[in-house]
Amino acid sequence: MATDGAVPGPAASKWNRLTFDTEEDVAVSLAKYTAELSAKFAAERGAFTAVLSGGTLIETLRKLAEPPYLETVDWSKWHVFWVDERVVPKDHVDSNYKLAVDGLLSKVPIPTGQVYAINDTLSAEGAAADYETVLKKLVKDGVLAMSTETGFPRFDLMLLGMGPDGHLASLFPGHPLLNENKKWVTHIMDSPKPPPQRITFTFPVIKSSAYVAMVVTGPGEAGTVKRALSDEKTSPLLPVEMTILQDGEFTWFTDKQAVSML
Numbered sequence: 001m002a003t004d005g006a007v008p009g010p011a012a013s014k015w016n017r018l019t020f021d022t023e024e025d026v027a028v029s030l031a032k033y034t035a036e037l038s039a040k041f042a043a044e045r046g047a048f049t050a051v052l053s054g055g056t057l058i059e060t061l062r063k064l065a066e067p068p069y070l071e072t073v074d075w076s077k078w079h080v081f082w083v084d085e086r087v088v089p090k091d092h093v094d095s096n097y098k099l100a101v102d103g104l105l106s107k108v109p110i111p112t113g114q115v116y117a118i119n120d121t122l123s124a125e126g127a128a129a130d131y132e133t134v135l136k137k138l139v140k141d142g143v144l145a146m147s148t149e150t151g152f153p154r155f156d157l158m159l160l161g162m163g164p165d166g167h168l169a170s171l172f173p174g175h176p177l178l179n180e181n182k183k184w185v186t187h188i189m190d191s192p193k194p195p196p197q198r199i200t201f202t203f204p205v206i207k208s209s210a211y212v213a214m215v216v217t218g219p220g221e222a223g224t225v226k227r228a229l230s231d232e233k234t235s236p237l238l239p240v241e242m243t244i245l246q247d248g249e250f251t252w253f254t255d256k257q258a259v260s261m262l
């Protein structure tokens with residue numbers, strides 16, 4: 001059972017809240033939504049740029065690796081990125097790349113050259129700069145779109161999670177990185193969520209997305225979801241509340257436990 005809600009944001013942007021009975025129902029709907037956007041952009045642009053988070057998001061994407069999507073999705077058009085990544089070896093248990101490979105990417109035939117992991121031999125600062133260089137080349141190559149409104153890259157779909165403190169990516173409440181408005185990719189050395197060293201997309205990039213799915217299931221963030229979805233705003237806004245798309249569609253994918261305090 002899904003319900004919609006009305007929402008704020010720039011006139012060109014849309015905002016939806018979908019609530020399902022169970023996490024399983026969220027997973028079923030998220031796979032359909034992702035597969036449909038994949039087909040849309042593959043047809044329109046000949047490529048589909050999909051950005052993954054760490055955390056439970058990969059588990060909630062599990063239905064994509066099952067029929068019918070295994071056969072019906074044109075995986076050759078996919079280009080996969082990470083909205084944030086821990087600065088650890090790619091085979092480390094804390095790696096978001098490892099998490100995604102184990103949970104999804106090893107099960108679907110995306111060309112390996114179209115999965116963009118960080119260079120794990122570099123420092124956090126170096127890896128962020130290197131990742132930004134990779135993105136800029138993909139813009140030149142016509143794989144990654146640019147937002148004409150913001151001058152930042154415009155990813156087709158970002159699949160995001162939210163922490164109990166309202167963080168997304170590695171953009172944490174009260175952190176100076178929330179104000180970064182020049183770089184596409186930056187680095188953090190003191191992440192309150194371990195491990196401490198990460199790279200992360202900046203807000204201008206996230207806000208330039210064509211589609212964002214904010215996937216929150218279970219009771220763990222119910223209080224933060226209540227605050228994020230409340231009309232009464234308290235200052236300072238949480239990072240998730242700051243994520244107002246410039247010209248895109250933001251959709252909450254939640255289960256009943258996640259919205260149980262609304």
Ligand SMILES: O=C(O)[C@H](O)[C@@H](O)[C@H](O)[C@H](O)COP(=O)(O)O
Pocket residue numbers: 053054055056057084085086096160161162163164167168169170193
């Ligand atoms: O690298 C990370 O840790 C993630 O990208 C992070 O932003 C995650 O999405 C949230 O912390 C939600 O995590 P859960 O889905 O596990 O609640």
